[in-house]
Amino acid sequence: MKNLLFSCQGDIFSGLNDGLLSRAEALAAVDIGKHQASSTPGLPQLKHDMMYHHSMGAPHPGAPNTRPHQMAHHGMDGLDMLDPISTSTMTTLAPMSDSSAGGHGGHHPQLHGPSVYGPAAMNSMMTGHHHHHHHGGPLSGHGPPGHHALKPILQAWLEEAEAQAKNKRRDPDAPSVLPAGEKKRKRTSIAAPEKRSLEAYFAVQPRPSGEKIAAIAEKLDLKKNVVRVWFCNQRQKQKRMKFAAQH
């Protein structure tokens, strides 16, 4: 196997048992310093990939991590459009609220009108409140002829708009149909446990070497570059806080 720690700071983690770190994190830190643990935890990363340079297709080079796309559905899938919506629970119909602020790449993907009204839509509006109250005569002479026939169509259209506005919320892992050359920067969200481990490492060694960063990255199942950047940003943050604290 690879022989980590050939440097002079191999046992910096051994002596940490002061009140700075909790025991679990300290042990985790020590574990990096000793050897690579074979038991990797779950899949903590919430992101998929970081390269959006219009030429991918090959998996991450040098990263043997198998990361299935996991995401949190809270009740609706992107494929579920059969939703028994009650009559207008949402008032502001904004079916195109995609990436909002700062979006200078204004491209609105597939947004097709309600071509077919499913039975659910019709049913929901029928059971909602159907009022064919006034009937009058065919020649009573009020309202345009056939406008009451348009009302269900409009309502169905609204409900279709709602449904599509909802299933428009597809996961960020979905195959995006971006125009060629359009890159959206992605933020890797580091989960809380991993973040706490990183903070534990940082507390004992704010400037780890490349090998150490690689070891930490492997143990936490994060990309090495993510860990490296995290340490850089953490140093920046610490400087800022120090600067803000003296005024």
Next chain:
DNA sequence: ATGCATGAGCC
């Protein structure tokens, strides 16, 4: 407002 990413300039 916070936190991850990127790029310039440097060593």
Next chain:
DNA sequence: GCTCATGCATA
């Protein structure tokens, strides 16, 4: 690969 400044996506 680091700092520093800034951009930009989230919460």
